[in-house]
Amino acid sequence: MKKKSLKLFLLSTLFVLLTACSSSDASGSEAKLSFSHFWPSHHIVQTDVIEKLQTTLDEESDGNMQLEIYPTGQLGAPDEQYNLAVDGTADISLSVHGYTPGIYPLTSVSDLPFISTSSEEGSKIMQTLYDEFPEIQAEHDDVHPLWLFTGEPNQILSASKPVKSLEDLKGLKVRSPSTQMNAALEALGAVPVSMPVNDIYESLNKGVIDAAMAGVSTINDMKLYEVVDYITITNISSSSMFTVMNKDSYDSLSDANKEILDTFATTGAVETGKALDAGGQAGLDKAAEEGIEIIELADDEIARWADVVDPVIKSWIKEMDDKGLPGQAIYDRAKELGSN
Structure with a gap:
């Protein structure tokens, strides 16, 4: 009888432990994503856009989705950023299309003279062209694009x-x-x-x-x-620019986490454009000061x-x-x- 009671006790204890472990896994971080870019960590796109994405993913997923940011080309040079997302070295990467010329011929339309007068306007144009033209989409078919945008006017x-x-x-x-x-x-x-x-x-x-x-x-x-x-x-x-994600990394997300990321991405182009324009004005102010x-x-x-x-x-x-x-x-x- 004592042996039977001991056996039942051990089984009950094991069940409780397994249940506790299972709950911990479910409430833990489902996705740890890396975001690579070439700008310094104090750049306005990191502070106003990427870190906002980081907070959004964490809060709206109840901690189920975490974003680690790698600025200043820590994971690769500016012209390597796209391939970092292709091969999965980074889950998400941001850089300039023009750093790897010839791969995105139609996307380079925004690099032509006198298309836009601000980053916000150029970013709206670039994202709209991507949405409307399958041929531009095909230039990014080896990744999952989150949003395309343009830098400030040169x-x-x-x-x-x-x-x-x-x-x-x-x-x-x-x-x-x-x-x-x-x-x-x-x-x-x-x-x-x-x-x-x-x-x-x-x-x-x-x-x-x-x-x-x-x-x-x-x-x-x-x-x-x-x-x-x-x-x-x-x-x-x-300059046309991209924020793209490794396909497998995106596909591995739960539907709920995909929705959180996708919702942020719908305004990514405009928000990045606004940030860059604000950075440009700050640059002009600094120039005048100097x-x-x-x-x-x-x-x-x-x-x-x-x-x-x-x-x-x-x-x-x-x-x-x-x-x-x-x-x-x-x-x-x-x-x-x-x-x-």
Whole structure:
């Protein structure tokens, strides 16, 4: 009898322990996701968007979904970020399409001159084009896109020479973020030098380049106020960017957790655009504080630039159409959606 009672006691105890373990697993973290990007941890997109995503996933899943952020290219260089999501090194990654040219030909429409005048506007355009054109979706079919967006409009950040006219660009070595910007800079008479944004500071400081096409948030974020003397406002182009997720990582989420992530992603493009525009204004404020001269080109001067780069746009459309891709249709839709 005692043996039977002992046996029942042990079985009961084991059941309680197993139940406790099971409850702990169910209430524990179902998904631990990694988010990789190339910006510093103080960048406004991390503080205002990625960390907001981190909090949202945690709170709305009751702690069932955790996000660990890896800034400053900790998991890979800027041009490696997309593949980090493809192969699962990172669950989610963010970077610039133009850092790996040729892979996203239609997506590069936003890199063409004079499509948008702000990151928020450009991001709305980019996300809408993705939603409307299966051909752009197909360029991202090896990942699960969360949202596409654009960086701030690129301005000319010059180390020593003010750029007040087309003629001032002649022969200058200028950092370029994309293939399309390379072509535009060549048309404008400059010498394009391709490099990620993280390399601008050192390249300006060492004289490798004379100026950089970049968003003005870099004045703060990359401390470019230390090496830049002039900023010329051109709004000539924006860089298309992505926030994408590994397919298996997304598929492994519960339906409830997918819904939380998907809901956040629906406003991701606009919220990222707003953050970048705010960062740009902060960059301009810092530039003024540091005594950097800010040059606003007159409308007739901007018109001169637009005329010079128009063949670049026509060449892109022809290249896409010759490949059987809807280049003209996508460009026309981008212009229709924009205000530029």
